[in-house]
Amino acid sequence: MDKTETIEDFYRTKLNFMPDNLKKEIGHFNVFELDDFMGCSAKPIPYSRKDYFKISLIIGKNRVHYADKIVEIEEQALFFANPQIPYNWEQLEEHQTGFFCVFTEAFFHQFGNLKEYPVFKPNGSFIYSIDKEQTEKIKLIYRQMMEEINSDYAYKYDVLRNLVFELIHSAMKMQPANLSVNQHSNASNRISSLFLELLERQFPIENSRQRFTLRSAADFANQLTIHVNHLNRALKETTQKTTSEVIAERLLQEAKILLKHTDWNIAEIAYSLGFEEPTHFNNFFKKNINLTPRQFRTV
Numbered sequence: 203m204d205k206t207e208t209i210e211d212f213y214r215t216k217l218n219f220m221p222d223n224l225k226k227e228i229g230h231f232n233v234f235e236l237d238d239f240m241g242c243s244a245k246p247i248p249y250s251r252k253d254y255f256k257i258s259l260i261i262g263k264n265r266v267h268y269a270d271k272i273v274e275i276e277e278q279a280l281f282f283a284n285p286q287i288p289y290n291w292e293q294l295e296e297h298q299t300g301f302f303c304v305f306t307e308a309f310f311h312q313f314g315n316l317k318e319y320p321v322f323k324p325n326g327s328f329i330y331s332i333d334k335e336q337t338e339k340i341k342l343i344y345r346q347m348m349e350e351i352n353s354d355y356a357y358k359y360d361v362l363r364n365l366v367f368e369l370i371h372s373a374m375k376m377q378p379a380n381l382s383v384n385q386h387s388n389a390s391n392r393i394s395s396l397f398l399e400l401l402e403r404q405f406p407i408e409n410s411r412q413r414f415t416l417r418s419a420a421d422f423a424n425q426l427t428i429h430v431n432h433l434n435r436a437l438k439e440t441t442q443k444t445t446s447e448v449i450a451e452r453l454l455q456e457a458k459i460l461l462k463h464t465d466w467n468i469a470e471i472a473y474s475l476g477f478e479e480p481t482h483f484n485n486f487f488k489k490n491i492n493l494t495p496r497q498f499r500t501v
Contacts, residue, residue, distance in 0.1 A: 262300070263277075313363055314367075
């Protein structure tokens with residue numbers, strides 16, 4: 203899984219320029235036509251988290267991957283992305299069109315909590331199939347956004363916030379698209395892949411102040427927005443191991459590396475690997491290796 207894409211990364215990689223109004227304290231908003239980002243020369247969208255919100259009107263055949271879910275877009279849809287959940291989409295036909303807007307959480311500071319809306323909750327509805335009549339209404343909102351952002355009106359960002367809320371409320375009056383996973387085995391493989399990528403993102407441990415924070419199956423399930431039993435079944439099916447066993451094996455591998463290739467003391471290594479007490483680390487290591495960390499270091 204790629205690192206979190208920042209709003210600066212978006213401008214740098216997609217547009218090769220950095221706007222002047224990216225000040226973190228006042229927030230940021232912009233709106234674009236999707237056509238400019240599609241086609242044979244377009245860069246693929248990596249499966250990653252973003253540190254900004256995005257609302258897209260997608261017109262064309264696509265497949266959206268969102269946590270462990272897969273949604274097929276046959277004609278057109280409204281898609282809500284938030285910073286908590288990684289996603290990407292596959293373009294299934296050459297002709298694509300639409301609009302999207304991007305904005306940071308700070309842009310709505312004191313104007314409401316976006317995360318409370320169902321379209322931005324991790325387990326909420328995030329994609330809505332829309333008919334042609336609804337599509338025309340949504341297009342009109344985006345065109346108003348584009349007109350407003352290019353205007354000299356002193357309070358244009360207030361208008362733009364209202365237009366974002368109009369998109370949100372328009373969607374919440376609709377029926378969300380049907381979520382589908384193509385095959386059970388594919389779902390298990392994808393969940394396992396996402397879990398392993400998330401596990402690997404925490405490594406390598408490069409300094410003694412860095413810490414392994416996702417320690418339990420429940421921690422990972424929460425990050426992937428799936429039930430812990432769903433994660434456990436997927437891992438058991440694809441690896442024949444429990445989630446806890448996979449985590450323990452990776453922790454043990456990193457512990458051996460740190461013991462052999464750093465001069466950190468045992469307490470520092472225990473802390474960096476997420477153990478609250480060195481004795482907990484000693485017990486974990488000895489249970490799996492039949493040696494204490496100190497004994498392993500001197501072998």
